Structure formats: C-alpha cells, structure tokens
Amino acid sequence: LNYPPNPFPNIIQTPPPNVGPLATLPPSLGASEGDTSIDDAVFGVSPRLDAPFAGFAAQYQKGTSKYEQAKDEGEDVLVEQIRSHEDVKEYFYPEKMYDNIDIYRTEIPLSQEYTIGIMVSPCGDNSTTVDGLIIPYDCCQGIFGDGEYGYLTDNAMATYGVEYPLFRASRSDPKILAEADEIFENIVLYDDRRQIMSVETSRRADDEIMVAEECVGVSDPFPYCTGVRMKKVKFSYNAACTDNNETVNAMLPCYDVDGELSSHCIQVSYSQSSFIHVCGGDFADDDHCGTYLEVHRQNGSPYDSEEVVLADRKITTRETAGMVTTTLSMLYKNDPNKILCEFKETVIRVGTMVLIKETAPMCCCPAVYNTLNKEGRFSCPSKPGTAHGPFADSIDTLEEQVNRDDSQKSYPFCPLLREDEDVMVCAKRATKGFSQDTYSERDGRFGAFQRYYSEPCAPTNYSKIDSTWSSPDLLNSYPGRCDYFDSCGKQTPGLRYCSAGDSTFTFSGYIGKVVEIPINLDDPNGIYKVTFNDGRTSYGFLLTDLEMMEPKYNYELWFVQRTPYDLVIQQRKPFKVVAPKCTYDIVNQRYFPYAVLDDSGQPLNQADGGFDGIEEPITYETDVFYEDTGVRRTAA
16 A cells, blocks of 8 residues: 555554565554564464454465465455554545535445335235235245336317427426326327337236216317217226335224234335345444435425435345345335325425416527537536536546547537536537537637637626617627626517527526525515536526426335445335325424324324424534534434
8 A cells, every 4th residue: 555655653664575565564553663473463374363353364375376276365355454544534635534425425326236226015905804805915025026107198188188288389298107007098108218118018817998978089078988879997906916005094904924913004016136134243233334215295395304214124135036025114204103205285385396387487598509600608517418508417436537538639629617507508619720520628718719619608797879789699688687697688578489590598498406595485576596507507496387287106126235434326206195184383384294193093184293392592512513404314
C-alpha cells in the first residue's frame, strides 16, 4: 500500500520482505516494531501459532503455482483487514464514517446480469377458510408465475371520455392503466417486462357474457356492452400465481405457505435469478444487513417522506427455484392500531406530482436547431439517452460522465454549466475564421472562432421605444421576457404561437414534482417551484397552472439490499390498497396515511391523532443534532 507521507504515526512504514508493497500490521493487530515475519507467518513453513493470521499456515511448497496463488489470496485478505482497521479506516473507507447510513440509492440490475420478480397477493383473496379456498394458499411456492396488466385501447379511452387534453397531443403519453375488472375487448395486455401479450398466451380466463337490459349495441352506451341486452364481465377468479397488485384489502388476514393465519397482511411472492444477499454470522440479526421487502408511500405524504419504511419483511432465502411466497404486514409502522389505507392526496404539497396546464406561460425563443444548416437553438445540458435542458437529470455516475464527455465531441456543443443551471444555446455560423469544422476549444467557449460554433443565446432587452423585448437571436419582439429563460420573449396570454420564425417553448403538458410551495398558501400570486429533472433545477408556476396528478397506485414495494453503508433499491413494485378508507385528521383537516382501528378492530372515520392540545417542550438529549430532511429512515 502506498501511503502518503506518514499519515498514521502508529503504523509501521517499513514493508516486510517477499511481500512487495504490503504494509505491515499496526501494533494493535499483533505486530511489534520491526516485525518482518508476516511472509513466513502467512506463506512460509513455520507459521507463528500465536500470530493473528496463523490460520494461513503453509500448505504448498514455495515457488509453486499453488503457493503463489495462496500468497496472492493471503495478501488480499491482509490488505482488506489492514484497510479496515480503526486507525486507517477513515482514510481508505471514508464512507464508513458517515453519520447517516440510511440513505437510499437506486441500482436496478440489468436483465443481462440477473432479474428480480415480485408479485402481490399471487393467490388472490386467501383469507377464507382452508376448506373453502378456490386457490390454495401455497399456489405460488416453488413454481413460476407472471403478471398481466391491461391498458385501455384508444376506442375504450374515447368511450370512457379519458382522452388526453389537446395541448398534450404533441407529447409522448403513456397508456392509461385499466381497472382490474376491465374486459378483454377494451385492453391491450402487457407482461411485467412491458412486452405486449396476445390473448392466446394469457392465463386469464375468458370473460363471462351476461344479460344487461341497459345495453343497446356494441359499446353503446357503456364500454362493456357487446350487443343488444348483452354485456361482458371479467371472470370472477384469477389464475394461480399471478399478480393482483390493484386490489389489496388491508383489513383482511392472510395465510402463509404453511397454513398459518395472520391478521392484516398480504402474500408476496419473489424470485431472483441469482443468489440473494442474506447476512449470517455476527450480522444475522443486524437490521442493516441483508435483503428486505419494504413498503413505501410513493412521493410520501404530509406525515412521512417517501423514504420512511411503513412495513417490511426480511428475506431469509438465499436462492430461489421458482417463486418464494412470504407474508407482509399491512400495519402502519408496526402499530397494531393503525393499518395502511386507500390514501389519496387532497392538496398540492412538496413532493406532489403535478401536470402543467395549458394556462402556463408560453415563450417565444430563437428558431430550433436545424441539422441541415447547423444553426438554431437547442437546450443544455445535454444528457445522452434522455431529454435535454430542463428535462435532463443529474449526471451522478461515472458511466454518465463518460457519455457526457463523449457527446461533447459532437457538434453542436453545450458549454460547461453549473449543476443547477439550464440554458438556451444558439448554434451559429461564423462570418470569418476557419473554413472547416474543428473540435478545438478556445477562450472558454466551444468554437468561438470556428466556422460553426455555439454560445448561449443572447438575452432579451427592453426597448423604451415600443415597450417590447427583443434580442439579436430573435426574429420578432414580444411584450415581456420569458419567465423561464431570459433569452426568450413572453408571448401575450392566450396566443399559442410565435411569429416571424421564432419557436415556441412551454412546460404545458409536462409532469413534474413540486419542490417548494409559498409560505402563504392563500396568496393567489404565490409561486410553486416544480422540477422536471428530479430536483436539479426548478421553475415557478401559479397554483392555477397546476393540476395534481394522483398516482394510479398509492404504495410501492421496494426490494432493498441493506448494506453497512447505504440502502440499495433493486426493484420497485407498485400496488394499490383499495380498503379501508383512511381516517380523517380533525386537527390538521386532512386524511391520515393510515386507518385508525377502534377497540373492536374497525376503522374510525375520524380521529385527532392522539393530540391533546398541549404542546410538548422540545428537548435534545445530545449537544449535536441534525436537521430532519426526511431522508433518515424510520424503523418499521
């Protein structure tokens, strides 16, 4: 190990012979000053039985390939033990010194590496008695299953009246997820890998045909009508070992695969095509080591951040041959008097997903970049594989940094920007300078003296003559400056086009997350900050320009690998709790993210959350405390 100049006075700096650049052991690990016997103790013929690594006694003759292999393996072990020692751990593993190790990061494995499968309630409603079960409670143990998910067809969307707004016509809209009881005629089936399935390969039973006096024709007047006085309904039972993540009832009990009944729970089946991280030995009972199934509220709630664990289950199966079924409690934070519920947001808050309405301001910017003449406006930063400008999220991995550097070699160029900065850049043709394209950088700007170059678009300036805003890069003048970019003009409210060849820019039709709300919520001019890139940058909007987007599913099941340093999300599985209704918080005048149970086990319509009207004084047990940012994990 090549240490810097003596950073650790209590570490012997002289390397032992025959071990190369391996540092000797600190005194606290059993070495005395000047001790050079590590090579013999580990690889030689006369190991010291009192040495801490005497277990590496020689087994092979010196100079043989096996000896060299054992030597290399022994060196690796020694290096790791030395680096992990308390005297030097901060230098080699600074992450081990973090005060907060309850930080989530997402690392979804590639399908070429291994896959993770999760299904909710794979045996359906298994809360009835054993004798009356249609599907046995161990229907998804040791076999493989699959999920099938229906999305509305265009005809069904038109019949239901759920077409997208006209101002979203130019957007790439996802399909609308159908209800769990939708009939075959109105859906397109997808599997859990988002591949289209045919009806012939579906494990779902055919729909039932019933008499319906209200039907007068096909889809007339309802989508389920199949003719005069006829309708179709979904078959009452699902196939065994299939996903039922849209109909969770937290009031029901459930069976485990051994037939043991528990209250307020659901079955969950999982599989992984590689070994699952399971901790043993001294770490067997460590709740920060191993793999867990965790329940989280998507985007959080006014009471909890998204990272707060609402319920969890430790996985103890290291390898799976088919699906493995376990049970997961629906108790809220393991409180026997609170259970998960059909939670819905009622007001816009920090963390709420919102749709930007058509009333949002529209800007007129320089003409869009033209690949033929190599001139025009484009947005920066540029992140390969994603949208650019205000829709490009942070570059936070080495691979993304390498891709960004490679993209900088291709024209048009983005300037170097701060992490929290978006900018409109104009590609132009120089009237003098080089006669051919080059990739050199000069004067801090890409291509400042090249034939084609790019630079931030010129900001708009106010003219007292006609009271308008214009710039050298705009072809027309406008009544105001754009609220988002100072290089664009703000169009007159109500006009949805730009004149004289300028291009439009608007956030209308895009979905973002609220990261800041005004202090005075009653102020009609209060600004709500919304991000479209996971918090890298944000833009201000009025409340009248926002429409709350309640997610289809109200909870998520996270497949989490807990390590001594952080929490790695390897898979997210959404699910929907449809019952019971949430209890109303009469103190804060909003719904709790849980249902409070009375003494008989029935959910209450309203409650005060235990508030008695007396404010408790704030006390701190230590001199050092940390601001609660919502990132710290609350134990379930």
